Amino acid sequence: MGISISRSGGTGADGTEDAGRTADPSRDDRPRRRRLLRTPRSLKKLAPRGLMGRSLLIIITPLVITQVVAAIIFYDRHWDTMLRRLTGGLAGEIALVSDMLRRMPDEEARAQLLTNVHHRLHLAITLQEGAILPNRAKAEPWGQMENALVNALDERVRRPFIIDTESVEDRVEIRVQLADGVLRVLAPRKRLFSSTTYIFVLWMVGTSMLLMGIATVFMRNQVRSVRRLAATANSFGKGREVPRLKVEGAREVRQASLAFNQMRERITRQIEQRTEMLAGVSHDLRTPLTRMKLQLAMLDDEDEDVAALREDIAEMERMLNDYLAFARGEGTEGIAPTDLGALLFEVAARFRRQNHPVDLHLERDLVLPLKRNAMERCLQNLIGNAMRYGSHVAVRAGLRDGTIVILIDDDGPGIPEDKREAVFKAFVRLEGSRNPKTGGTGLGLTIARDIVRSHGGDITLDRSPLGGLRVRVELPV
Known part of the structure; x- marks a missing residue:
């Protein structure tokens, strides 16, 4: 069953106004406001966690918004204008043929006219003499093309007509009521579409993919420097020997790399200084402790003060041994x-x-x-x-x-x-x-x-x- 649209001659499209709902002033919108406030938090969970993903999102989002706005403008302006011109041209040709048929009572002249129209305008037109359009036809929701065609036929043909957009494949069937019959017109569907639509869509998709590819390559190079900095910092934090980080990338990444290199040098220098200090102090203190142990060895073992002093010296020696062990392990291994x-x-x-x-x-x-x-x-x-x-x-x-x-x-x-x-x-x-x-x-x-x-x-x-x-x-x- 095809879509049929009927319209009486000389009348325009009848608009219907939907009755809107009256807002209840007592209705509480606070739960809805809370839901709206929670929306950014939900979007935050969907956002990429990596720097490259977030950077691409920052780049791609304005691009997508721009493309959407351009598409809206195109369909609202260009497509609507082109559609009016195409449907207006078809309606004008139908109006011209109907007027010429009315002025040509000769059957041979009419047949020659319809043949020329078929070859020149690619319109298959037949005149069904004595036929009458049905008074009532099935009406279904109209699309943008059907609406434009209806308006054009109303404006130029000004006769009762029926439009069927699906019964004949790749064709639009238009039936116009004339005084002596029904004029049946089969128009190619492509006459109602502009190729600029496909060109525009391909241009949008192609440029978007190209820009996304360029952005991905560029961001990968930028993120590589950040990842290298993170990996080097992680290795250095685990005590591993890491080379001096190469300073490259964007200005902020270069500043971070330079700051890391300076921090690494300061920490390494401080560790070496502390290790040398601990080793030197511990080594220097072992000599007087050894002399004290020798002197205590010659004293009376039964003296309680001597025994307590020996315990203190032994504890100091253990502490020095711990210092030396710590200094050797941290500084050289x-x-x-x-x-x-x-x-x-x-x-x-x-x-x-x-x-x-x-x-x-x-x-x-x-x-x-x-x-x-x-x-x-x-x-x-x-x-x-x-x-x-x-x-x-x-x-x-x-x-x-x-x-x-x-x-x-x-x-x-x-x-x-x-x-x-x-x-x-x-x-x-x-x-x-x-x-x-x-x-x-x-x-x-x-x-x-x-x-x-x-x-x-x-x-x-x-x-x-x-x-x-x-x-x-x-x-x-």
Whole structure:
């Protein structure tokens, strides 16, 4: 069933006015306002998270808006104008043919006229003598082309007509009521369309794709510098040796790269200065301590003051040894791929040889870049600390979401929750919560956390399922 549109001659299109709804003044619009306020938050979740995606969105959004505005203007102005001209031309030709047929009573002249019209204007026109258009035809919603054609026929033909846009393929059928019959016109559908529409659409799509491609290539080059800066900063934060960052890209990226290089040099210089200072001070203090130990060795062993002094000197010597170990590990050792599981096994075996049982469980092979000697001292400090305060120690290591996690549990007295962060400060000893007879310099956890953080990880304390302290070491792979 084709679409049929009928119109009486000499009359224009009848417009109907839809009755609008009257707003209720008592209606509360606050929920709707709240929904509108929540819309930007929803859009924020849909926005790309990467710099390249957001930059392309910033570039493409105005482009899309511009294209949409151009399309609206085109269809509202150009397309409407062209459609009026095309339909007006077709309606004028039909009006001309109908007038000429009325003035030509001769059948042979009429046939010759219709033949010429078919060849010249590509309109298949036949005259059905004595026919009458139906009074009522099925009316369906009109499109833009049908509306324009109806208006043009109303204006130029001024006779009753029927339009059928779907019954004949690639043709528009128009029937016009004349005095002696019905004029049937089959017009090619392409006569009512302009090729500029397709050219305009292809131009919009082509230029948009070209501009998006250029923007993508340009932004990829800009983002590459930012990614390189992020990767270098991440490696440097993990304590790895990184070369000087190449300064390139946009002005802001160059400024960030230059600032990173300056920061890297300052941090490296400060680490070297602190390492040299610690090593020098520790080395210089060992000489007077050695002399004091020799002098105390010649004194009376039964004197309580002498015994207390010997304990103080021994504690000072342990502190100096910790300083020297820390200085050597931080200042000179490089990073290399290390089997952390094998390292844990060696440290546990060392304690077992000293009659300190360690329950060790490794989930899988754990290989990552480490300062091996520094990490060995870290693990030895942590496991030794657990041994010092507990009788049973359990060590677990495994991979969790791209991070190696080491858990060291003991059954000792533990540390109160409000004091767990304080024990990482240098020289802090919580004698109230741990066994005071075990000794310690107050540097073990400080040095351990410093070593782990130099690898980009961290150490936290918690309550152990064994009843004592749990030390959690996290190292990024």
